[in-house]
Amino acid sequence: MPELLEVKDLKIEATSYPPGEDPVRITIVEGINFTLERGKVLGLIGESGAGKSTIGLSALAYGRGGVEITGGQALLDGEDLLAMNRKEIRAIRGAKVCYVSQSAAASFNPAHRIGDQVIEASLRHKLMTKAEARERAAYLFDILGLPEPESFGKRYPHQVSGGQLQRAMTAMALCSRPDLIVFDEPTTALDVTTQIDVLAAIKLAIEKTETAALYITHDLAVVAQVSDDIMVLRDGAMVEYGPTEQIIEQPEEDYTRALVNVRSIKHQEAADQKRKYFEMSGIHAAYIGGVKVLNDVSLHVPKGQTLAIVGESGSGKSTLARVATGLLPPMAGEVRIEGEPLPAALKQRSRDQLRRLQLIYQMADTAMNPRQTVGQIIGRPLTFYEGVRGAERDRRVQELLDQIEMGEGYIDRYPAELSGGQKQRVAIARALAAKPEIIICDEPTSALDPLVADGILHLLLDLQKKKGLSYIFITHDIAIVRAIADSVAVMYQGELVRFGPKSEVLSPPFDDYTDLLLKSVPEMHLGWLEEVLATRKIESAGN
Amino acid sequence: MRLKEIPISVWIGMTGIIVALICAFFAPWIAPYGETEVVGDVWAPASDQFFFGLDNLGRDILSRMIFGARTTLFVAFCATLLSFTLGIVMSFIAATNRGWIDLGLSRFNDLMMSIPTLIFALVVLATLPQNMPTLIIVMAVLDSTRVFRLGRAVALDVAVMDFVEAARLRGEGTAWVILREILPNTLSPLLAEFGLRFAFAILFVSTLSFLGLGIQPPTADWGGMVKDNKDGIIFGISAALVPGAAIAILTICVNLVVDWLLRRTSSLKGGRGDA
Numbered sequence: 010m011p012e013l014l015e016v017k018d019l020k021i022e023a024t025s026y027p028p029g030e031d032p033v034r035i036t037i038v039e040g041i042n043f044t045l046e047r048g049k050v051l052g053l054i055g056e057s058g059a060g061k062s063t064i065g066l067s068a069l070a071y072g073r074g075g076v077e078i079t080g081g082q083a084l085l086d087g088e089d090l091l092a093m094n095r096k097e098i099r100a101i102r103g104a105k106v107c108y109v110s111q112s113a114a115a116s117f118n119p120a121h122r123i124g125d126q127v128i129e130a131s132l133r134h135k136l137m138t139k140a141e142a143r144e145r146a147a148y149l150f151d152i153l154g155l156p157e158p159e160s161f162g163k164r165y166p167h168q169v170s171g172g173q174l175q176r177a178m179t180a181m182a183l184c185s186r187p188d189l190i191v192f193d194e195p196t197t198a199l200d201v202t203t204q205i206d207v208l209a210a211i212k213l214a215i216e217k218t219e220t221a222a223l224y225i226t227h228d229l230a231v232v233a234q235v236s237d238d239i240m241v242l243r244d245g246a247m248v249e250y251g252p253t254e255q256i257i258e259q260p261e262e263d264y265t266r267a268l269v270n271v272r273s274i275k276h277q278e279a280a281d282q283k284r285k286y287f288e289m290s291g292i293h294a295a296y297i298g299g300v301k302v303l304n305d306v307s308l309h310v311p312k313g314q315t316l317a318i319v320g321e322s323g324s325g326k327s328t329l330a331r332v333a334t335g336l337l338p339p340m341a342g343e344v345r346i347e348g349e350p351l352p353a354a355l356k357q358r359s360r361d362q363l364r365r366l367q368l369i370y371q372m373a374d375t376a377m378n379p380r381q382t383v384g385q386i387i388g389r390p391l392t393f394y395e396g397v398r399g400a401e402r403d404r405r406v407q408e409l410l411d412q413i414e415m416g417e418g419y420i421d422r423y424p425a426e427l428s429g430g431q432k433q434r435v436a437i438a439r440a441l442a443a444k445p446e447i448i449i450c451d452e453p454t455s456a457l458d459p460l461v462a463d464g465i466l467h468l469l470l471d472l473q474k475k476k477g478l479s480y481i482f483i484t485h486d487i488a489i490v491r492a493i494a495d496s497v498a499v500m501y502q503g504e505l506v507r508f509g510p511k512s513e514v515l516s517p518p519f520d521d522y523t524d525l526l527l528k529s530v531p532e533m534h535l536g537w538l539e540e541v542l543a544t545r546k547i548e549s550a551g552n
Numbered sequence: 553m554r555l556k557e558i559p560i561s562v563w564i565g566m567t568g569i570i571v572a573l574i575c576a577f578f579a580p581w582i583a584p585y586g587e588t589e590v591v592g593d594v595w596a597p598a599s600d601q602f603f604f605g606l607d608n609l610g611r612d613i614l615s616r617m618i619f620g621a622r623t624t625l626f627v628a629f630c631a632t633l634l635s636f637t638l639g640i641v642m643s644f645i646a647a648t649n650r651g652w653i654d655l656g657l658s659r660f661n662d663l664m665m666s667i668p669t670l671i672f673a674l675v676v677l678a679t680l681p682q683n684m685p686t687l688i689i690v691m692a693v694l695d696s697t698r699v700f701r702l703g704r705a706v707a708l709d710v711a712v713m714d715f716v717e718a719a720r721l722r723g724e725g726t727a728w729v730i731l732r733e734i735l736p737n738t739l740s741p742l743l744a745e746f747g748l749r750f751a752f753a754i755l756f757v758s759t760l761s762f763l764g765l766g767i768q769p770p771t772a773d774w775g776g777m778v779k780d781n782k783d784g785i786i787f788g789i790s791a792a793l794v795p796g797a798a799i800a801i802l803t804i805c806v807n808l809v810v811d812w813l814l815r816r817t818s819s820l821k822g823g824r825g826d827a
Binding site for chain 2: 334335336355358360363364367368370372375376377378379380381389390393439443
């Protein structure tokens with residue numbers, strides 16, 4: 010069978026302009042070769058900055074913001090995309106090659122109906138009449154498992170869920186019967202329980218329409234389910250390229266092995282979980298406007314242990330953190346540390362009560378003031394709670410930096426000069442500076458690459474051992490729960506579905522939701538997707 | 553920060569501002585003649601003796617320009633500074649507290665803005681004693697409504713960020729949240745606005761002087777000088793254009809510098825690395 014897409018010696022560069030110096034050429038991607046047959050799926054996998062999106066977009070002869078494709082060939086059906094002029098490329102984009110982006114919510118125009126946007130490219134390229142296009146869209150909505158396929162297109166983007174929108178975007182890409190679709194992290198922004206449906210829909214649609222696809226993701230377990238071949242990338246170069254089975258089961262390179270074996274942490278669950286060190290009892294909470302978010306939630310965590318709260322978005326797990334910290338006073342219920350009730354509202358809590366309970370945010374980017382240096386960020390709690398100043402403060406900051414394994418030379422840096430993992434480490438140091446007893450971690454690793462996230466989890470566990478910290482770890486990722494928790498609370502639509510020691514909560518018999526949640530976590534073996542779809546009992550609420 | 557990294561436009565702007573400042577500070581020593589001294593014929597043309605010629609009363613225009621820089625810059629700068637202090641403090645209090653405080657301040661601000669500035673200023677200045685502090689305060693209060701609008705908008709964007717919440721969770725007071733967390737992150741748009749508002753203040757004080765309600769004669773100021781000499785234009789005498797040009801040039805110079813400051817302060821790497 011002739012190759013549909015053949016990429017040879019691809020080289021992509023960008024120009025950076027340091028002030029006062031001559032512009033510098035930076036090579037983003039170099040020496041990339043691959044071929045893709047009709048109807049096959051190639052997975053491109055790597056951490057952020059590996060160049061996977063850049064390579065994916067080169068199949069559309071597109072360079073994002075200042076990026077230039079400077080070498081090599083990308084042959085689509087034997088014609089070099091990179092040698093084409095603008096008009097020829099426009100004839101191909103949206104007709105022969107289509108693109109599905111990570112955030113469907115940001116990619117749909119909220120002012121137009123979904124159906125009109127789905128068929129727009131096909132009409133524009135005059136591939137079909139409006140009636141044909143609508144019929145094809147309805148057919149695609151049907152394959153993709155969208156509700157009421159005939160009338161789904163009449164809805165506006167805000168009227169459907171995130172998972173549905175992502176599938177609608179896949180329909181948009183498939184509508185013009187393209188030869189090739191580039192999927193750029195299509196399920197990354199979705200809940201695990203929703204991800205599985207979208208993944209299944211994409212896989213089915215690719216099979217039925219016999220379209221070839223480039224599937225870009227950072228999650229090896231996800232790509233293993235949909236692709237025939239996998240290319241592992243790192244820092245713009247190819248690490249390993251081969252059939253999916255070989256990459257997953259017999260990876261040759263160390264880096265690939267690290268990716269396959271990520272989340273290697275094994276944490277022995279604590280035996281005694283009865284003592285209630287930090288406790289929330291009978292919490293009812295609602296936001297202004299009256300929608301009730303939490304309904305009679307009671308849980309506790311002993312000293313030096315980790316309670317993981319799991320659930321999909323909208324389950325109320327972050328609201329629970331807001332109640333615990335006093336940002337959202339509950340309608341009923343109480344928060345206690347060592348049996349001593351904490352005032353419901355933030356303003357009524359004493360400085361010492363505030364110190365004992367610290368919060369680590371999901372997005373370290375927005376959790377730190379970009380105008381303060383690392384020294385100021387970590388040093389402020391020291392001054393605020395203990396009155397430490399001057400050289401002594403610098404010494405203590407450096408001590409904290411050592412504890413988070415960052416070492417010297419960071420005190421005067423600004424957050425923008427740190428990597429994502431380093432930022433999250435600084436956020437942890439800021440929490441530690443207060444000498445807290447309980448740290449609430451609100452999805453601290455979900456914005457990070459798997460290997461970096463692994464490092465952060467290791468650090469948190471080490472600190473727990475050394476300092477006897479209690480964690481309330483909010484996450485949607487069961488794999489993390491398995492790795493670090495002592496006890497687990499499962500939340501679903503504002504209620505506590507299950508709460509107890511990890512070994513009990515994560516072993517059968519399950520209630521329907523816990524069952525769904527456990528089965529939705531992508532596993533690193535072939536055929537996992539099919540097994541789950543065959544055995545699960547209910548669908549996600551966010552679907 | 554290396555000097556050679558400063559672009560040429562900034563040097564031009566700085567030169568203009570420094571010349572104006574030198575004139576303002578050292579007017580009595582630089583000016584060849586006195587501020588109110590009559591030295592020759594009415595509207596005498598430029599000559600070696602009188603660089604820009606003489607004005608409608610026979611006073612040296614160059615000397616009056618130098619003295620005028622002092623008055624105009626002082627009034628405009630004080631008014632802008634006061635309006636920013638007032639506007640930023642009020643708007644940040646509104647943005648951090650929200651609720652009825654925000655509502656009250658914002659609606660009062662809307663009320664003030666609904667009255668045309670110039671008419672408001674004319675009415676107020678006509679009733680109040682005509683001296684410099686009054687003029688500065690009236691200009692500042694009127695201008696602070698614009699600053700409030702901008703300040704509240706930018707502060708609201710920052711106030712919802714996680715790091716502000718983190719500061720609150722730490723137990724920080726409103727003063728810390730406003731001054732240390734929000735203000736540094738809103739400085740770029742506010743600085744740009746400061747430059748623009750300063751230029752407007754120069755124009756506004758000139759306008760008021762032109763209408764006879766600003767700086768009172770015989771004190772020299774650029775707007776007033778335009779007024780004094782405007783009748784000459786009919787006779788082809790360019791005396792009024794000199795202070796007019798000075799106003800325009802200073803406004804441009806201020807903006808050249810502000811544009812650059814804006815680029816520098818919007819860098820998140822403390823001015824290191826990318827600009």
